Amino acid sequence: MTRNIRVERRGAVLEVTLDRPKANAIDMATSREMGETFLAFRDDPELRVAIVTAAGEKFFCPGWDLKAGEAADADYGPGGFAGLQELPRLNKPVIAAVNGICCGGGLELAMSADIILAADHATFALPEIRSGTVADAASVKLPKRIPYHIAMELLLTGRWFDTSEALGWGLINRAVPSADLMTQARAMADQLASGPPLVFAALKEIVREAEDMKFQDAMNRITRSQFETVERLYTSEDQKEGALAFAENRDPVWKGR
Structure with missing residues (x-):
């Protein structure tokens, strides 16, 4: 266990749980911890699949912790923000299990995974515009993942959307009851871990x-x-x-x- 994340090996599967009350926001130390964890996952030949999720049922991750008072352009550690979106040569499957509110950098973290499962009560947004900043990674990724006009609406307005919209656009793979989220994520991880x-x-x-x-x-x-x-x-x-x-x-x- 590290300070802000919980890490568990389950056979060939690594589970990384963001656990930073109250909202699982990511500060510099947490980002570096996640980066070191995913770097180790990448380089461990015994590990084949990772799941990234968060503690609790209300928040997956709201992204960068604005209350931490840290410079947003400082060293995020290996893999860039949250350890995944810029990690080079990560050639193993990663599943995001989104357990609640997923916005800003939290949505960028989820989009860094290969497969996204979401609890059916999860909600999403890219609200950076409201604080006068740019959702940089989402600005690059989102128009390539979903229809351009929808992506631009979400980026320009910062509005919230639910799993039914996310599923309809193909942004997530599956919306499941909250109680079944980790069961389904683990079943998918086990299936992938048995593959080539x-x-x-x-x-x-x-x-x-x-x-x-x-x-x-x-x-x-x-x-x-x-x-x-x-x-x-x-x-x-x-x-x-x-x-x-x-x-x-x-x-x-x-x-x-």
């Missing part, structure tokens, strides 16, 4: 790097194994195991090598 880690790594690198590439340029890099993770995959024991298991009509045994 080298394939997941290749998928994450391709999606990340190809975002700003022309289609053919990205395809050329894939077919020429110019992505490090793709090259590793196609020369791995797991690739041979996958083909053999398919031929033998059995479940493959993934070793991550």
Whole structure:
């Protein structure tokens, strides 16, 4: 346990719980703790999937702690704000389990995950405009995730929206009863943890790097194994195991090598 987050290993799954009463706002120390935690997750070969969530049922995270009196442009630690959104080479799946109010940098944290599950009472907003600041990461990410005009409305007005809107736009994967949130998040994490880690790594690198590439340029890099993770995959024991298991009509045994 660290000061502001709780970290639990459950087999190949790492659960990171933001626990900073009253609202789980993130100050500099918390951001650095989260960064060190996700950096360790990235580099631990025994860990395959992470879940990020928060304590309580009211707040997931309101983002930056404005009451901490710290400069907003100081050192957030590894991975940038909240440890995820700028962490390089994070080639493992991350699930956000949003348990309540999710706004500002908290929504940016959730969007840094690969899959977002939300309690059905969760609410969302990007209210930075009301305090004269810019939701910087959301300004980059949101128009790529949901329709442009909806993203701009949310950024320009800072208005609140609920899980039904978020689900309708495809911003979250699933809205579930609060009591079932962690059960479903853990079930999904276990499913991913049993999957092929080298394939997941290749998928994450391709999606990340190809975002700003022309289609053919990205395809050329894939077919020429110019992505490090793709090259590793196609020369791995797991690739041979996958083909053999398919031929033998059995479940493959993934070793991550």
